[in-house]
Amino acid sequence: MNIGLTGGIATGKSTVSRLFTERGAALVDLDVIAREIVEPGQAPLSQIAERFGQAVLQEDGTLNRRKLGEIVFADENERRALEAITHPAIRTRMRARMDALQNERPDRLVVVDVPLLFESSLQSYFEQVVVVYVPRTVQLERLMKRDGLSREDAERRLAAQMDIEEKKRLADRVIDNSFGVERTAEQIDLLLRDKGLPV
Numbered sequence: 001m002n003i004g005l006t007g008g009i010a011t012g013k014s015t016v017s018r019l020f021t022e023r024g025a026a027l028v029d030l031d032v033i034a035r036e037i038v039e040p041g042q043a044p045l046s047q048i049a050e051r052f053g054q055a056v057l058q059e060d061g062t063l064n065r066r067k068l069g070e071i072v073f074a075d076e077n078e079r080r081a082l083e084a085i086t087h088p089a090i091r092t093r094m095r096a097r098m099d100a101l102q103n104e105r106p107d108r109l110v111v112v113d114v115p116l117l118f119e120s121s122l123q124s125y126f127e128q129v130v131v132v133y134v135p136r137t138v139q140l141e142r143l144m145k146r147d148g149l150s151r152e153d154a155e156r157r158l159a160a161q162m163d164i165e166e167k168k169r170l171a172d173r174v175i176d177n178s179f180g181v182e183r184t185a186e187q188i189d190l191l192l193r194d195k196g197l198p199v
């Protein structure tokens with residue numbers, strides 16, 4: 001049994017993932033996998049340095065994420081080039097983790113946090129696609145606050161993704177995270193009950 005969990009940047013996917021794992025679900029997080037595959041010694045990191053120049057590496061050879069972020073969120077072509085390097089490796093690892101977890105305990109819910117699920121057309125990997133939703137204004141405020149970004153930088157990151165209202169329309173199920181975390185937890189309990197899972 002699996003769920004593909006998505007939403008927009010800073011709409012609350014990590015918060016919702018944590019609520020699921022507290023209730024016994026297993027988690028596969030694509031932001032974590034995306035970091036693993038660019039660790040020193042991994043092929044994608046060398047490809048990134050070749051494509052974007054040594055300036056995107058720090059002195060210790062690790063990726064300068066802030067610098068690369070500035071480049072790719074300002075230019076769609078650059079972003080696509082980065083995705084062409086990273087996405088195949090991310091997808092392979094995602095599939096392997098999902099299979100391993102499901103084989104280990106077939107009765108367990110596997111939640112997969114996939115920020116770009118719709119943008120990358122990954123619907124077919126999942127039995128149900130759940131969107132964590134907040135209105136755009138709330139999304140922008142939470143993003144600026146959490147990451148210390150200016151409004152302009154936050155807007156740029158939002159512009160790199162499908163609009164949250166569009167994602168809401170495409171969802172099999174929506175979790176509204178506009179209110180307190182308690183209200184969000186109630187919606188998760190309801191979803192688990194609908195699936196016949198213990199809460």
Ligand SMILES: CC(C)(COP(=O)(O)OP(=O)(O)OC[C@H]1O[C@@H](n2cnc3c(N)ncnc32)[C@H](O)[C@@H]1O)[C@@H](O)C(=O)NCCC(=O)NCCS
Nearest residue numbers: 008009030031034065068069072079086090115116160161
């Ligand atoms: C550009 C990078 C180095 C910036 O790193 P940074 O630490 O600032 O951000 P982080 O990785 O924590 O991502 C935060 C959020 O940004 C958004 N985001 C990241 N990459 C992209 C992208 N290519 N397109 C649109 N949104 C993106 C997602 O909502 C993600 O959850 C990094 O995001 C990256 O390597 N992106 C390419 C891999 C990728 O597509 N990851 C997204 C999940 S698979």
Ligand SMILES: Nc1ncnc2c1ncn2[C@@H]1O[C@H](COP(=O)(O)OP(=O)(O)OP(=O)(O)O)[C@@H](O)[C@H]1O
Nearest residue numbers: 008009010011012013014015142146177179180181
């Ligand atoms: N219900 C809520 N009420 C108030 N603040 C919240 C709520 N849910 C999440 N937040 C805050 O909003 C910010 C974004 O949440 P979170 O990090 O879970 O989003 P995300 O979708 O995982 O982000 P990303 O796309 O960057 O991975 C965080 O600072 C978090 O503490």
